[in-house]
Amino acid sequence: MVHFLWRCSNGFMPCKEELFRRRITSEAGCFRCWQATESPLHACWECGFATAVLERANFYSRLASVHFVNFIQFIQVAMESLSVNELMFLIVMLWVNWKERNDVLHGGAIRQSEIIFNEAFNFWSDLIASQTRAVCRSEGSVLLNQRIERHTRWQAPPDHSFKLNCDASVIQNGKGVGVGAVLRAGDGKMIWALGLRVQDHLSPLAAELIALKVGLQEAMLCRPCSLMVETDCLEAVRLVFEPGECLAEVGVLVEEVRSLLLVSPAPRIEFVPREANQVAHSIAKFVAREVGRFKWFEVGPPWLMKVISNDLLVTYNVPGVVRDSSIIRSVNEGGVAACHTRAL
Ligand SMILES: [Zn+2]
Numbered sequence: 001m002v003h004f005l006w007r008c009s010n011g012f013m014p015c016k017e018e019l020f021r022r023r024i025t026s027e028a029g030c031f032r033c034w035q036a037t038e039s040p041l042h043a044c045w046e047c048g049f050a051t052a053v054l055e056r057a058n059f060y061s062r063l064a065s066v067h068f069v070n071f072i073q074f075i076q077v078a079m080e081s082l083s084v085n086e087l088m089f090l091i092v093m094l095w096v097n098w099k100e101r102n103d104v105l106h107g108g109a110i111r112q113s114e115i116i117f118n119e120a121f122n123f124w125s126d127l128i129a130s131q132t133r134a135v136c137r138s139e140g141s142v143l144l145n146q147r148i149e150r151h152t153r154w155q156a157p158p159d160h161s162f163k164l165n166c167d168a169s170v171i172q173n174g175k176g177v178g179v180g181a182v183l184r185a186g187d188g189k190m191i192w193a194l195g196l197r198v199q200d201h202l203s204p205l206a207a208e209l210i211a212l213k214v215g216l217q218e219a220m221l222c223r224p225c226s227l228m229v230e231t232d233c234l235e236a237v238r239l240v241f242e243p244g245e246c247l248a249e250v251g252v253l254v255e256e257v258r259s260l261l262l263v264s265p266a267p268r269i270e271f272v273p274r275e276a277n278q279v280a281h282s283i284a285k286f287v288a289r290e291v292g293r294f295k296w297f298e299v300g301p302p303w304l305m306k307v308i309s310n311d312l313l314v315t316y317n318v319p320g321v322v323r324d325s326s327i328i329r330s331v332n333e334g335g336v337a338a339c340h341t342r343a344l
Contacts, residue, residue: 001091004094004098008094011040015040016028016030016031016038017042030042030047031105032047032048033047033048035047039070041068041070041071041074044094044101045068047101049097049100049101049110049113050101052113053093053096053097053100053113054090054097056113056114056238057089057090057234058237058238059081059082059090063078085128085272088124089124092123092127093120096116121234154188154311156185156186157185159186161228162184162186162222163183164181164183164215164228165184165231165280166179166180166211166229166230166231167179167181167232167281167284169207170202170288174201176197177200178195178198178289179196179210179211179215179287180194180195180196180211180279180281180283180284180286181193181194181211181218181219181280182280182283183215184308188311189308189312190279190298190299192296192298193296193304194218194293194295195293195294195295196214196293196294197292203249203250204233205239205250206250206253208236209240211231212229212240212269213256216229217260220263225265227264227266228266228270229264229266229268229270230271230272230276231269231280232277236257237270239254240269282307283304286303
């Protein structure tokens, strides 16, 4: 990836512009869109075929309004505007776009942008997971280990804030669909967790949107002053924050999530890798096999508490992330039962 960026930045890419300059080809135009000279920036970012892939990422709009003079300026702005995870994902998408361009040049069929995007997303997820494992194996760099953990593990919200994590699980070819949500405070402890088995044969995207909807509805009952919301479904985040009416099949759900966000203190929904959404994922997976609705206050079953404590073990190792637990007490002073309940 670094080598790819270095080559793009220095013009050492066999794109049409460079080949024309070296008199290897007779024209410099992009062979895919025929709209502009094919520079590295055009092939990976500006070309309509590349844009169709990139705009599926929720952070695309933050860069799309800027006109970049060259690839170096583009990367500089991206480094200033995006988080580490987003920047890594952007670089993977640029690289996948370049690979796609080469495949088409050499006779390959043009593929749908959704397929290319999913390929980039899977590659990026694997990259983060392998990077974390590799660093964990090397005992030398504790600081680097912690920095990577901060991006691949659940992070506690700031003091006096709450974090809602939502996820869905579809098992046995759609025969079991579960959604999970968990609200946690600044010290990482659970305020409540909710699991709900929903209608079978829902699409994974619809299930993810239901998880967000149910989670937001439940979180609003606690009337939090400050709320962060996370999901590991990038497509759901993209649809919710895409301007204009959502005409997708899941449009109604998207509008419901948008409406809830308007009346909630959460400014947006953040996308996080699966590794940072483990608790909600475990709940969704559990209820996909069960029937009914489950809600636990403060304390859940052993399997759930184990996943939560795994998050906390990592969080507490990161300096500056340990939080005061007083916020939990104040929330539960209203007499919320500190035991798990099940309502069928
Ligand atoms: Zn083009």
